[in-house]
Amino acid sequence: MTLWRTTWLSLLILATLVIVPELQAQELTLFTMPPPRSLNWASPWTLAFDAAVGNRFTFTHIKHKHTFGHVFIELKGPNGERELTGSTTAPDAPTDSDKVTKEGYGLGVFWADLKGALETPASLDPQILDRYKSGRIGFITFKLHPDTYQRLARFLREYRERGYGNIYNGMNLPREGRGAGCSIFGVVFLELAGLLHPEFVRDWIISVRVPESLIGGPLTGKKISIKNAILSRWAKQDEKHRVLSLYDPDLIFEWILKEWEKGKFDQLHDTSSADRGYLSRKQLVRRQKALGLTYDVSDIAPPTDPIWQGQAAAK
16 A cells, blocks of 8 residues: 555656646846947037947948947746847838938937837847857846736736837837837836836936927927037036936946956955845856846845836826
């Protein structure tokens, strides 16, 4: 009887192992690709020159140069689910330069609704592998709480279903369905997960004051000449302006490199950084020449605020 019971239990355990799939880690990875060279945000002219000339005439990663850099995400679920996507312009979309040169948007182009699309693994996977070889990509992986993964998966699913990915740039308010450039689309996943650390806001954002007199397009109904738009300066604090704040792929990339060097120093000298919340418990990761960071935040439950805001909350 004892032998029969032992055999029966062994078979039951074996059957369970076969039938129940092994649960995998739930992870969010934020990828960032810097532009071919850092952009000079000192003035509209220096920015336009770097974007239109300096970063277009480059021989590195020719097929996917990303003049302003690029940010995208990978979301992995417990049963092998994998999403790899980012916000970009649709293949047949008019360019931002067309908005400036042909439609008179001037510096209002920073808030222009462009025809958008959500990227696919078929587009992004080859870029990742190519950039691992050069090191011109950085990544931050977060091991997630189960509820956090469900919240992020729901957001992405509904973002697609509602067609919000069809607006690139715009007001850069993805949770309101009012457009998203690549960087805010990636960062909003950190916000939804409750992982948008104050250091990210401090170190990843570039902010400039855009003169209202040079903002054309739907925001003002004005037409601005390309000459006036480009040969201009940012507004002073006491001048009428609109603040443009963007998460910069280049700043995110540089932050990752600095964090990696800090972590390596701490390991070599057996030192520890000041308490920075979950940022104090990083792991250093290298994939060929690319550097990245991993944080186990599976003990941090997600926020309970609504996923959608503004008019999108009413849907």
